[in-house]
Amino acid sequence: MKRYNVAILGATGAVGREMLKVLEEIDFPLASLTLLASKNSVGKSLFYKGKQIKVREATHDAFKGIDIVLGASGNAVAKEFARDIVGSGALFIDNSSAFRMDKDVPLVIPEINPFDIKGHHGIISNPNCSTIITLLAVYPLFRLSPIKAMIASTYQAVSGAGAKGPIELEREMKEEIEGKEHVPEVFLYPIVSNLIPHIGSFDEEGYTSEENKMQNEGRKILHCPELKVTCTCVRVPVKRSHCISVTVLTEKPLSLEEVREAMESQEGLRLYDDISKNEYPMPLITSDQDLVYVGRIRKDRVFDNGISLWCSGDQVRKGAATNAVMIAMKWVEINA
Amino acid sequence: MKRYNVAILGATGAVGREMLKVLEEIDFPLASLTLLASKNSVGKSLFYKGKQIKVREATHDAFKGIDIVLGASGNAVAKEFARDIVGSGALFIDNSSAFRMDKDVPLVIPEINPFDIKGHHGIISNPNCSTIITLLAVYPLFRLSPIKAMIASTYQAVSGAGAKGPIELEREMKEEIEGKEHVPEVFLYPIVSNLIPHIGSFDEEGYTSEENKMQNEGRKILHCPELKVTCTCVRVPVKRSHCISVTVLTEKPLSLEEVREAMESQEGLRLYDDISKNEYPMPLITSDQDLVYVGRIRKDRVFDNGISLWCSGDQVRKGAATNAVMIAMKWVEINA
Numbered sequence: 256m257k258r259y260n261v262a263i264l265g266a267t268g269a270v271g272r273e274m275l276k277v278l279e280e281i282d283f284p285l286a287s288l289t290l291l292a293s294k295n296s297v298g299k300s301l302f303y304k305g306k307q308i309k310v311r312e313a314t315h316d317a318f319k320g321i322d323i324v325l326g327a328s329g330n331a332v333a334k335e336f337a338r339d340i341v342g343s344g345a346l347f348i349d350n351s352s353a354f355r356m357d358k359d360v361p362l363v364i365p366e367i368n369p370f371d372i373k374g375h376h377g378i379i380s381n382p383n384c385s386t387i388i389t390l391l392a393v394y395p396l397f398r399l400s401p402i403k404a405m406i407a408s409t410y411q412a413v414s415g416a417g418a419k420g421p422i423e424l425e426r427e428m429k430e431e432i433e434g435k436e437h438v439p440e441v442f443l444y445p446i447v448s449n450l451i452p453h454i455g456s457f458d459e460e461g462y463t464s465e466e467n468k469m470q471n472e473g474r475k476i477l478h479c480p481e482l483k484v485t486c487t488c489v490r491v492p493v494k495r496s497h498c499i500s501v502t503v504l505t506e507k508p509l510s511l512e513e514v515r516e517a518m519e520s521q522e523g524l525r526l527y528d529d530i531s532k533n534e535y536p537m538p539l540i541t542s543d544q545d546l547v548y549v550g551r552i553r554k555d556r557v558f559d560n561g562i563s564l565w566c567s568g569d570q571v572r573k574g575a576a577t578n579a580v581m582i583a584m585k586w587v588e589i590n591a
Numbered sequence: 592m593k594r595y596n597v598a599i600l601g602a603t604g605a606v607g608r609e610m611l612k613v614l615e616e617i618d619f620p621l622a623s624l625t626l627l628a629s630k631n632s633v634g635k636s637l638f639y640k641g642k643q644i645k646v647r648e649a650t651h652d653a654f655k656g657i658d659i660v661l662g663a664s665g666n667a668v669a670k671e672f673a674r675d676i677v678g679s680g681a682l683f684i685d686n687s688s689a690f691r692m693d694k695d696v697p698l699v700i701p702e703i704n705p706f707d708i709k710g711h712h713g714i715i716s717n718p719n720c721s722t723i724i725t726l727l728a729v730y731p732l733f734r735l736s737p738i739k740a741m742i743a744s745t746y747q748a749v750s751g752a753g754a755k756g757p758i759e760l761e762r763e764m765k766e767e768i769e770g771k772e773h774v775p776e777v778f779l780y781p782i783v784s785n786l787i788p789h790i791g792s793f794d795e796e797g798y799t800s801e802e803n804k805m806q807n808e809g810r811k812i813l814h815c816p817e818l819k820v821t822c823t824c825v826r827v828p829v830k831r832s833h834c835i836s837v838t839v840l841t842e843k844p845l846s847l848e849e850v851r852e853a854m855e856s857q858e859g860l861r862l863y864d865d866i867s868k869n870e871y872p873m874p875l876i877t878s879d880q881d882l883v884y885v886g887r888i889r890k891d892r893v894f895d896n897g898i899s900l901w902c903s904g905d906q907v908r909k910g911a912a913t914n915a916v917m918i919a920m921k922w923v924e925i926n927a
Contacts, residue, residue: 404893408744408836410786410825424784428764448760448830449875450746452887452901457866461889470892485892485899487836489746492828494784500744500823500836504893530793539785551788553797556806556821557740557840563821565788 257591258286261583262321262345264313264336265328266290267299269418270350273576274325279304283580284587291317293332318343323586325579326350326381341377346586348379348579352464355380355472362475365581366523367394372586379582382476383468384574385409385488389499390476391524391573392549392566395517397477400507400560404483407469410491410498411454412538415570416441421494442490451490463488496538497574498567504558511552514562518549523573528552536567543569545577593927594622597919598657598681600649600672601664602626603635605754606686609912610661615640619916620923627653629668654679659922661915662686662717677713682922684715684915688800691716691808698811701917702859703730708922715918718812719804720910721745721824725835726812727860727909728885728902731853733813736843736896740819743805746827746834747790748874751906752777757830778826787826799824832874833910834903840894847888850898854885859909864888872903879905881913 261283265271271292278285288303291313299310311317313336318324324340326333326349333351340347354360360378361371364387372379382390389407396402413420419441427437427447437445444451455464470484518526527536528550536548547568555561568574597619601607607628614621624639627649635646647653649672654660660676662669662685669687676683690696696714697707700723708715718726725743732738749756755777763773763783773781780787791800806820854862863872864886872884883904891897904910 406742406838406891406893408823410746410827425768428783429768432761432765432768443869444873444875447764448828449873450827450829450834450903451873452834452836452871453866453869461866461887483893485838485897487744487887487899487901489834489836489901491746491786492784493786498786498788498825500788500825502742502821530789530797533779533789535788537780537785537787539780551797551823555742557742557819561821563823565823565825567786 256284258284259322259587260287260320261285262289262291262318262324264291264324264326265332266301266310267292267296268327269414269571270575271327272301273571274327274580275301275303277572277576277580281580281584283584289321315339318345321345323348323583325583337378346375346379347377348381348582350381350575350579352383352468354378355382356475362472363582364390364476364578365585366391366521368476369585372582372589381575381579381582382472383465384415384570385411385465385497385499386469386472387574387578388497388547388566388568388570389469389501390473391547391568392564393501393503395521395524396503396505396509396514396562399509399513399517400505402477402479402482402503402505404504406502407484407486408500409486409488410493411488412493412495412497412570413446413490414495415497424492424494446490446492448492452487454488454490493538495542495569495571496567497570498536498538498565500565502555502558502561502563505560505562508560509562511554514552523547524549536565538567541567541569543572545569545573547573592620594620595658595923596623596656597621597659597661598625598627598654600627600660600662601668602637602646603628603632604663605750605907606911607663608637609907610663610916611637611639613908613912613916617916617920619919625657651675654681657681659684659919661919673714682711682715683713684717684918686717686911686915688719688804690714691718692811698808699918700726700812700914701921702727702857704812705921708918708925717911717915717918718808719801720751720906721747721801721833721835722805722808723910723914724833724883724902724904724906725805725837726809727883727904728900729837729839731857731860732839732841732845732850732898735845735849735853736841738813738815738818738839738841740840741809742821742838744823744836745825746829747824748829748831748833748906749782749826750831751833760828760830782826782828784828788823790824790826829874831878831905831907832903833906834872834874834901836901838891838894838897838899841896841898844896845898847890850888859883860885872901874903877903877905879908881905881909883909
């Protein structure tokens, strides 16, 4: 079997560390593994299969000889190094939003549009976390009928803001118990016992960048340029796993039976919907694993051809690290 | 000014205690105040304007001479005593859901349908907490155009489950910090760092009793028997104040300007929607006061005639105690 020289760019962040874990868990065919981060992280080391690997500085010539770069950085760093990565001949699978909407860049959920991988020109983008989780839950409906619209409200965990999110929440929990005041650093407001309906930046229509992603990325991934999505994104005091309440408007009427059947056969998705046993997706059960859970499936009351559902998934794993590694695996399969 | 003999039934619970506070704050014209609760609470006492009042047992003959009974109990207790209360000639303003959908019983949000008070036959019901908060935020749109449908996802605080809710959340926060296991008592699952998409009991269509209330009670309060509401109710790890993400479908197209104007003039509502200053409703700022806050107002992307918004209100106050006391005040005005 062919083996690959892989680098993680932004290896010390929440997503980078999770990529390392996922590579190990699935036993990715590695020839070598390079961990890259900013100057500040040089000196740190991380473990892969019990072996210590030193973090190296991400410089413009750090990508020579690399086959695949898994990008776990923010937009600025991704933009800074994209040309170097592609120039060195490596495939850049980027988790930032820097290139997601570029025409030349496939935006891929491997269970949905693996065929788009072939069209890459050196960069493949990993979609937004809430988008991945929602689309995986909704995709079985799409297999049965074109989808016209979705109305989604998200419940997003603090780890979506990086490794510092859960640290801030835990610190605020302690302060809450001790009756101390909160001085938020990661979020604009205290998040313990609070809800913040603002993730990203606002556009002129009053939508946030995070809310726009579900429509824009959904259209690209599903190849549905007409798809309409209203989304409200909310940060909640949960450490890990995003949840989304979604109403889906389909072109054809769908029975709950065929919807459930399609969901049961969907790779990457677990139908978890037995209300007689109080079984429904919750962060409590969907964290630290790779499946998206879907439940609370019912006929919508507003749309004649509508289905409402509730889904939950670990946004650091399937919403980021796992999806990126799965893109790499699919690319390996295609190249094999 | 005429003064009234008022009793609180279920005075020692979260809503009962808040009713006592609200009566004091607005200086309700009291002739006497009687605090009633179950046998277990006899011996306790509560304070009204610095004066200690002993809690008495709620018995069938406890309502003689009372003019207004504010009901802060569950359905079973409300049903047990309704006949006695009405038989004694008192007005029963009940916060339970026992009588809300009865034809003879007005269901009232004083800022929306005060005129329904006159039609009472001894009982007036206080609507569900999420319904009150949502409808107050949506009512300005209704004043501009008939409303055809709403799609709502709720973010409901633990205090909605009574005084034990916040105690359980705080206990679980401590356990979380200490790395201890949780043994939930109030909720079906741990609520700290979790989301539970299940409040009330499930019907055959897969909706919960809590979710059905927004459609059923909304139809009755707005006198719109055709109103369609899809609702998803979720318990979140927040101590106080419910939030709701709502998309409203109106018959006529509405401009954001006229919507904002109508909201600004709406009694009981505060338009809090300056995204340039990161101002939007949050539990952090809407708790322990009586206004419903509304923000994140924008044109919906799915419905041509749609408005999306985010609202937040203290469900123990405006969602329960304050609304009940305001019904009593309106009744006093009508009777004066």
